[in-house]
Amino acid sequence: MKKTITISELFEKYNKALESALKMNYLVRDTSLQEEESNNLKSLKNLIKSVKYQVIEHGDEKLANRLFHLQNVLNSVSSLLQMWVVIKKEEYTAAWGLLIDAHEYLDLALKAIQGDEGFWGLDVYQQKLKTIEEVCFPGFPLYNSWGAKTKGGKCTICKEYYESCDHLEGLIYAGRLCTIVGYEALEPDHSALVTNPRDRRCIINKISTSEGFMRDYITWKLTDEPVPSVEEAGSDPMIMNCTLFVNHMIEWD
Ligand SMILES: [Zn+2]
Numbered sequence: 364m365k366k367t368i369t370i371s372e373l374f375e376k377y378n379k380a381l382e383s384a385l386k387m388n389y390l391v392r393d394t395s396l397q398e399e400e401s402n403n404l405k406s407l408k409n410l411i412k413s414v415k416y417q418v419i420e421h422g423d424e425k426l427a428n429r430l431f432h433l434q435n436v437l438n439s440v441s442s443l444l445q446m447w448v449v450i451k452k453e454e455y456t457a458a459w460g461l462l463i464d465a466h467e468y469l470d471l472a473l474k475a476i477q478g479d480e481g482f483w484g485l486d487v488y489q490q491k492l493k494t495i496e497e498v499c500f501p502g503f504p505l506y507n508s509w510g511a512k513t514k515g516g517k518c519t520i521c522k523e524y525y526e527s528c529d530h531l532e533g534l535i536y537a538g539r540l541c542t543i544v545g546y547e548a549l550e551p552d553h554s555a556l557v558t559n560p561r562d563r564r565c566i567i568n569k570i571s572t573s574e575g576f577m578r579d580y581i582t583w584k585l586t587d588e589p590v591p592s593v594e595e596a597g598s599d600p601m602i603m604n605c606t607l608f609v610n611h612m613i614e615w616d
Contacts, residue, residue, distance in 0.1 A: 370426070373414060377433050380407050384440050387447075388491070394448050401444035408437040415538045427538030428475045435472035436485070438614060439465045443492070450499065455581045456568070459500060460611065463563050465492055467613050475535050501581065503567055506560035507605040515547030519615055540615040554607055564609040571602035 368376075384400040386392075415430040446461035469489060518525045520541045525532070530541040569577040571590040578585050590602055 368410070368414070370414075373411060373430075374433075376407060377411070377437070380404055381436070381440060384444060385488075387444055388440070390447055390450070392447070394451055397444045397447050401441045401448070404437045404441040404444070408434050408441070411437070419537050419539075424537040425479075428535060429479070431535065431538035432472050432475040434614075435468045435475060436488075439468035439472060440488075442468060443495070455500075456566075456606075459566065459581070460564050460609070462492075462496060462500070464613055466496075466563075471535075471540060471613070475538070501583075503563075503580075505556040505558060505567060506563055507554055507565040507567075507607050508557045508560035508562075509551050509554040509565070509608055511549050511551040513543075513546050513549050515545070516543035517545045519544055542612070542615050544612075551608065556603075556605075562609060564611065565606045567603050567605050569604035571600070577602075577604060 380403060384404055387397045387400045411430055411434050415427055415434065418427045418430060442461045442464040446458045446465065449461060450458040469485070469492065473485065516525045517523065518528045518530050518541060520530045520536050520539060521528050525543045530536060532541055532543055534541050567580045569586065569588070570580055572578050572585065574585060575590055576585050577588040577590055593600055593602060
């Protein structure tokens with residue numbers, strides 16, 4: 364027998380799942396409970412996504428966007444719970460990546476209902492994300508930002524070459540984000556330290572010290588990695604080890 368679910372039942376499930384998951388959104392909560400809640404959110408997200416695809420087939424753009432909104436909020440909270448799990452394992456760079464995922468999913472959730480009212484206290488959640496970031500991480504004065512020569516990327520909406528289609532990168536079309544994937548060539552041609560990068564995952568990892576060893580920028584621990592010598596540098600150069608590029612995209616469809 365095929366099970367069916369109504370849209371209002373789906374919204375009810377969504378509200379209950381979020382209420383339950385947000386009870387685990389604290390450092391001191393049990394790790395296995397946090398993992399369990401994060402996985403529950405992922406399962407519900409998959410259900411919502413499958414309903415969304417049926418809605419897209421029926422041509423209901425507004426409902427598809429609302430379901431995409433729910434999908435992104437669930438992805439955001441699920442990422443945040445995973446961040447607590449990983450932070451307790453002292454995997455801080457991975458934790459930072461998950462926090463950025465949570466931010467990006469929330470931004471996408473808000474974009475999906477632009478001009479429409481939200482369904483849940485997202486402003487409170489957004490503030491909480493910012494607070495968690497400030498309390499858990501030292502803040503990065505600079506990030507790495509790169510530019511690249513690209514060729515042959517395809518549009519995620521129509522699957523055609525982006526250059527020849529009418530969709531615009533960053534816009535949402537009936538519950539899906541237009542972005543460019545599957546480049547035939549991607550050749551980074553420059554990078555720069557900036558305060559407002561395209562990807563906040565590209566952080567400073569280590570900095571040089573006068574002790575002659577590199578310091579971990581997140582934990583502030585002096586590592587046993589010697590400061591590399593740099594030719595043609597001034598008398599007291601600051602040497603940084605940065606992440607230049609992270610091959611990671613959040614769910615767009
Ligand atoms: Zn397109």
